[in-house]
Amino acid sequence: MQMVRYNPWGVGELQNQINRLFSDWDDTDSSGATAGWVPTVDIQEFDSRFRLYVDVPGVNPDDVEITLDSGVLTISGERDRPPVPEGEQMVNRRSERGHGQFHRRFILPDTVDADNVKASDRNGVLEISIPKQAKAQPRRIKVAA
């Protein structure tokens, strides 16, 4: 009979996942030491624009500030503790959520169009669309016969 080592999800795979989880925080120090928590981000690039997805659960969209200054995109804001209704004293039993300030910074190519950045918030996810300048977009050149 052949012996097969018990390997729940592949230990190497798990190790990779954990490394990935922590490595992002180590090398890109875009979160800052003063931040109370760090939102996770996806950045996708298309021919004509960049698109960012930022997880900001429990953050009021009005409390988010997005700036793009000479190629540096800064997303910052604050998450407050939810207000306790009058006369209702709650006792905390478990507290995993981070509160307070957050900020992340990304360097984008200077070909982005800083005047046309659009942002929206849906179900705690911030979606930011940053178009590239027209001259930076790839163009197909036809060869004349």
Add this chain to the structure above:
Amino acid sequence: MSTMNQLRQGLSKAWDTVADGWRELRELAGDALTRFQPKTSRGEVETAEDRIVTRASRWGLLAAEVADNDDRVQVMLEVPGLEADDIDIEVRDDVLVVRGEKKLAREETKGQYHVMERAYGRFERAIRLPVPVEDDGAKAKYRNGVLTVSLPKSRSARARRISVES
């Protein structure tokens, strides 16, 4: 005292500090690390979305907060990027189980990913409740990516004030 002994003591002290810190962190937030299972359509044609999802992180932090007062237990869970219909809540004895699926909802999948920290797929988070709760009268709402579940305490668990007769 020999240098070796001093060193040994110092090390053991340092280790205790680390172990204490780790224990505290685990107790406070260790459960928040949640595994995301990407939905794989085995044998079927792999879509562009499938490919992106399997490349994404398999772990996400779903941070929870549990609080209670005399009558009810309130659980808040951070689950951004879902629709209310995608969330499934169940109470099993004194454990609240939240299941859901974070879908990759993209109108375009052709782009190139530079940073991918968010996890996608199915997840399950079990949160132990401090006291037994009543099944009836539980309420849940999903707003701004935060799920709030309010559960009435069972009759026996409710705090009762007993007045002292003079």
